[in-house]
Amino acid sequence: MGVDYYDILKVSRSATEDDLKKSYKRLAMKWHPDKNPVNKKEAEAKFKQISEAYDVLSDPQKRRIYDLCGEEGLMATEFGTPSYESSNSNSAFRHNPLDAEDILAEIFGGSSGKKSGPDRNRSPYTEVRNTSVSVKPAAIESKLVCSLEELYKGARRKMRISRVVPDEFGKQKTVEEILKIDIKPGWKKGTKITFPEKGNQESGVAPADLIFVVDEKPHAIFKRNGNDLVVNQKISLLEALTGQTFSVPTLDGRNLIIPVTDIIKPGYEVVIPKEGMPISRDASKKGNLIIKFDVMFPSRLTDEQKSDLKSVLGGGADK
Template identity: 60%
Template structure:
């Protein structure tokens, strides 16, 4: 039969027009190219066209009838097998009302516009624009198909399990500079013959500079396939590995430095290495009191929602006092500091 349009739309062969519409909307919300990051755009465009073509065929009574009888090849080629001699002409015409039918697929964006535009009673252009600018493009960090499922409902009787979440450990350097991570997953899929096989896939995750612990990256419907079940989403949740030097506090970076009492009184210069390998020289010329915090502006973590901006670097200084002093040292301190208020 070639392409299985029913499987693509996640509906059974008896799906009603309403079932088809609901399932198309849910899948279109997931696979519209505007919703997916650049790294997945090619895959999303292909999936979106597949979903649109499946809906185009199954929602059109004539196309669906020809497809059910002759499959994708017969639908697209127009070379449908002729009726057997025992089949009456009237029966053939009823089953295939237009023997000269030629398949012309509709534009995927036109279908999308038509279905989503109808939600607002004719304001299709504006509504589609709102989805593109809002839900699709601004949903990379916390995307989840659960919102679209609850809004439009699932196609037919199909159910969708809860998302499968996995921790994604990231070093502070990766969250500072950005990084690409590749995660291998194994899942069960159904082939056209109905057999189940295990598929290994490599998922590419683009870590953006400034992402925080708890940021979620969703790969829609990458869970196991089961009859009557929509595959679960796979979600990776950013987790921050401890760093040997720095601690993150929101968009700020905090580092602790200890100095001696002599350095607190006479001055100290710090040489700090940033998370991207640069050196910062921080001179202390004033007398340093215990617990003081020196702030270096714009040397903290990148702010993901404000490109080009960073938080602050906060240097917390602790003064280490001597554990004991000799009589001579005390005498010298009194002599030197006796007149200092």
Template identity: 55%
Template sequence: MGMDYYAILKVSSTVNEEELRRAYKKLAMRWHPDKHPSGTKGFAEDKFKQICEAYDVLSDTQKRQIYDLYGEDGLKYNVSSPSATANAAANGGSATKGGSFKYSKSRVHDDIFDGFFDDVGSDKSRSPMKSDNFNYRNVDKINDLNNKSSEFSKSKSVNEKNNRKSEKKAAPMENKLACSLEELFKGSKRKLKIERIVSDDSGMPMTVEEVLAIEIRPGWKKGTKITFPEKGNQEPGRLPGDLIFVIDEKPHPNFQRDGNDLLLNQKVTLLEALTGKTLSLTTLDGRNLNIEVSDIMKPGHEVVISGEGMPISKEPKKKGNLRIKFDVKFPSRLSADQKADLKMVLGRSQ
């Protein structure tokens, strides 16, 4: 698909000559490059050229007929309008030169066929396909023209995609997305309302609102980026930039994250450190976890619980470890009797 000339001039396909002229004059005056500052002059020049091109085609009867039937390709590859083809056929000339149209009995009149079939007479009651003098070489001409038209359309479509890829984007917009450790453990879905600047149909900037759905997957880490292509702000003469959300982790009152592992600092008394303790924990997904520690816990002692850490995003069925580090709280002072008792007990254990 090429440019939509009717949309460029903001008119319908049934617009008459006077309405077309008024629409052209209004837009041409608005987008004349001399009325725009240097920063947007290039953009205005492009708009002005499109407006002039659209008016040139739609104000010309034959060009408009070709455009309505075959689109911009018809103009580009010199396809003749039905009226021009009929006149050429009536005068014994060729229906088109270097152009093409789809062969269809339902919409193409016999007088158009006469231009392609040189040996068919002017008797409209006779079908060219039944003529004894039918020139089969002209069928090959039609097929060849149709094939070329198809190739041109495909080539144009590819070129448009390549041109879009070559267009520069506006600078991306980055925003932090703060997530709790519970969200990053279990995953969650959010809907965020955003505001961004885009160009309206006339190229003027306008602010629009949009709601985006974001799926936070279990195990995502701080710094993970979620990109919404071309959902950022738009600048004159450029494609809209990308909108990027960067995952950030909110502090948790109990757990800290270390890669795929969870860390828990646990305080115990000297008595608990010497005699053992059963820990009762609530996991990030709400489960109750009882951990019995019977070994003597020295300062910095660590217990590792396999598979109770964070989910691994690339391997959702696997998890890291829960690492519990113990901090032994020593008494600030001991009485003489307590010291004596400790000496007696600890002395025996040596």
């Protein structure tokens, strides 16, 4: 029979008018030359081919002749008017170049009939492009929960996703994919990582974007305040008065030795420069580590202890 228009449109021989429209719309969007800049010539040829197939199969009279006699039957009728060539080199049937634009206008809700005036110069793919953009669904957001260590040092995550997309016949199917995310040192809660068109997709509609939003796991030792790290250090009243040396672990596995010789009063803090979180725009720079002290007072004292304290502190106050 030569060219198999049913195969070109990916439909069965019993396809209804609605089946033809859905398949043509899907294939027209897939082979839109503007969406295939790398292989534009191939896309143009495919687009012309599916337009020719739709033109024949959507017309009851042409379809009846084609089903009975194939391309030869069309060639022997008035429908064989030369225009542009089919992508099949053996085909003598020719398709009017303006029909592609008319078909798109019909499928996507535009005006019917031949174009005239300024509109005639419009690309026959404009309707596809505009429709694809206008009906693109809202992005899908998902949390990316990160430990403070990952946000401090950076890490690579592999995220397995499942999404629903149409197959070549327009039926929905579930596919799985692994996405790689490079977590940059210093990223904060709320940072967004976008994967264009990796969300769910309905037939004839552009896929949704998939967005991962960074969230922070609570940490056992540190709290984050912007680019600073804050740690609460409990000390006894004796240590607050006499001084102490503390060891504070860091998020990259080191231990900082912090000597404190001052008397620690309410609200006292020690600030260690450049030991906080990396700054995302320049990972060579860091915020500060802030140590806040929580003085633990004894729950009770004996009379002898009270007397000793009065002797020491009271005498010191008199001086």
